[in-house]
Amino acid sequence: MQLSKVIGHRGAAGLAPENTLASIRAAAEVGVKWVEIDVYPIAQGGLVIFHDDTLERCTNGSGLTLDANLETILSLDAGAWFGEAHLGEKVPTLEQALDCIQSLGLGLNLEIKYEGADVEAVVPPILAVLAERWQDNEKLLVSSFNYAALEMCFKVNPLRHLAYLVEEVPSDWLLKLAAIQAYSLNCYYLPLTEEQAVAVKSAGYKLLCYTANEPDLVAQHWEWGMDAVITDDPRQFMHLEH
Template sequence: MELNTKVMGHRGAALLAPENTLASIRAAVSAGATWVEIDVYLIAEGGLVIFHDDQLDRCTNGSGVTREARPTDIAALDAGSHFSADFAGEKVPTLLEALECIQSLGLGLNLEIKHDTADVDTIVPAVMAMLRDHWQDNNKLMISSFNLAALQLCYDIGDQRHLAPLYEFVPEDWAEQLASIKAYSLNCDYLNLTQDQAQAIKAAGYKLLCYTANDPDAVAEYWAWGMDAVITDDPTRFAFLSNQQ
């Protein structure tokens, strides 16, 4: 896969529309993004939805533990009014709805598996099956996670997928971790990345993506370090890069 973008919308475009909604995905397109990052979360009854938090209250009019909500509960929630009245009634999409929307818009997808517990076999096989059945172009798909065990299971199930470990702080054994799953890229918090780390990651042959940069000046020098793309809440701030892609 050749990553053909320098700008990836974070949770769609989280500063422009309610995060992790179809409206946010469409907002990213309107802002010029050709790739989006969204989060897939496991709920009750094996449901897979696009959501970030382990509680429902920040991003919806609901409350309670996300993992315990049933698909019918999630479908009834308003995920837009908290952002602005313009988005009242916006829904929490299912993974399938998001896959169909993203592909209809011709976007690339960075799908982050949000799963903080050890039982990765409750979410990973279901996500991988959904991707197998409903995602067409493997070269427009990246699977990322802070949970290395989840990515290891992704690799065991589909070793041709483009995998991307996520780090807040790049660990000393990053090279061993990436090699264990034949990773495509390393995705990390730009605030904690050093030039030496960036150059070592690039020298090892990996793509380097940095989150969540909303000010182009904050990462201006990172391009010289070898950064391949930024993950941003507001792709319009990086529109000047579009003619370089």
């Protein structure tokens, strides 16, 4: 895996409207080599790059994201809320995002944003698009808070690099990482302890931390063995890549 130390969160959420092609391009423009985005399954099998369960915060739409069809979501403005410069920016499909990211030569941490139980219906279509569109498996990390979704990923394609996403490190983290032959544990930087970080690294896993936007907040995390920071403002961390 060709992981870098700095991963742009939702593209570069501090620089452009999150989870849009503009955000991905903004990350690339400041030198980021990897981005994290969210794939969200919607009505009738659509797959879009979006984070929230509702449409209001990041678009001019309203209602539950899950219930929206593709035509509706693609008609929304996903940039005006961020500023006039991004008026008319659209919610991308998974395919559009994959093509954009690869055209920029970036690595991808793709988070499956799905809280439901029906992973058998949701995960295989996502993996099918990846199989069709994504070329370099060493530049792809699939993550989720939904452990059942990761289990389904492992069942469908055990060669994919998987990351278990958590807020606080759970007591059974080692069992869960081992069962899916995970690449990394991705956790919220704030509650992480030195003891936990050292244990994860000692067990042979990578450790990624989200979402820190100031270097001072994770200065000690690098000392503990953190491999990468996921950040809204990659500019604050780009000195680490040189």
